[in-house]
Amino acid sequence: MASTDNVISAVQKYYHDGSEYLIPVGLDDDEVIAVSNFIEAQGLGFMLYDSNDLSKFAPLSYNNRVAGFSVPTDDTHQNIASAATVGRVGGLTVGSFDFANKTGLVGILAQDQLNFQQNQLEPYTQANVNTYYYAQGTPILRDGKTLSGNYIDTFVGLDWVIRHSNTALTDVMIKNNKLPFNATGINVLEAALNSVFSTAWGNGIVADKDDGTMDATVTALPVDELKNADVSARKYKGLSWSYKPANSIDDAYITGQITL
Structure with a gap:
């Protein structure tokens, strides 16, 4: 031990x-x-x-x-x-x-x-x-897999999102003298995360939807849906995100036919 x-x-x-x-x-x-x-x-x-x-x-x-x-x-x-x-x-x-x-x-x-x-x-x-x-x-x-059978790049992409999300929020706090605890301040935080996902999508981390748009969602709850204790402590805990990771082609198979 x-x-x-x-x-x-x-x-x-x-x-x-x-x-x-x-x-x-x-x-x-x-x-x-x-x-x-x-x-x-x-x-x-x-x-x-x-x-x-x-x-x-x-x-x-x-x-x-x-x-x-x-x-x-x-x-x-x-x-x-x-x-x-x-x-x-x-x-x-x-x-x-x-x-x-x-x-x-x-x-x-x-x-x-x-x-x-x-x-x-x-x-x-x-x-x-x-x-x-x-x-x-x-x-x-x-085959580029984890021992559990998933794909390594899926987790590398997830970690990129986590790290850059945290960095984006920190940068917002640093660059703004004050973020009001209202819709204006919340929108700034939400925009920072949307920017992260826009980059992740462009880099190939996030998948496309059928209509060609980004398959990711950032949610920012309004103040009235937060706990009073968190608001009093100046802690905004209403941010969340979800996304579908982009896939890859690792194998290709051919069916051929010859006509004589």
Whole structure:
């Protein structure tokens, strides 16, 4: 217990420095699970975990905010696919990428091009563990999923929205000498969040509705729907949002016909 407590204390110290990904290195199984549980409880950030042993991932699969990576190793290549993946997408705009089909992972050894057969991919797919293998002659990362079976980019997009929402509200408070606790002040807060979602939509985080408009809603309750105690304490707790995350195409299938 003392060991896991020390690890969590170290994680807590730097957790809110703005980093999105945490990659545990040199931790034992209990410490890895403790870190995963901590991140899950925060509802912000993501753990990327590497192991050559697929059985190591199962105890983590009940958490949404963890993804597993497993690739071959040799004398010059280590199992650091998670770090290589972050390096591959780190400079891209959130919403403009997902994690499937990424190639060019620096320093990573792909599954053997000749000996790794499609049926050997099944254990990785079933465990929702990402690996690096050859498809049509090019090494690619598949499938960009979390261990719980969701998609990593969905949570990265969610975290972008959370962080930028909080930043937008802080900026409003700083830039206005006073926000009146009435419809005028509330409208300023609502407009700040709408701006965040407009950017998120343009970046590809938020989906389109059938009519081509943004599939997101920002709600700002009027003063008369708030608790008197919150109003007296100058705390506006009437903001909320919801959105549908944008989807991606990770596979394409062809049906062909030849007429002779």
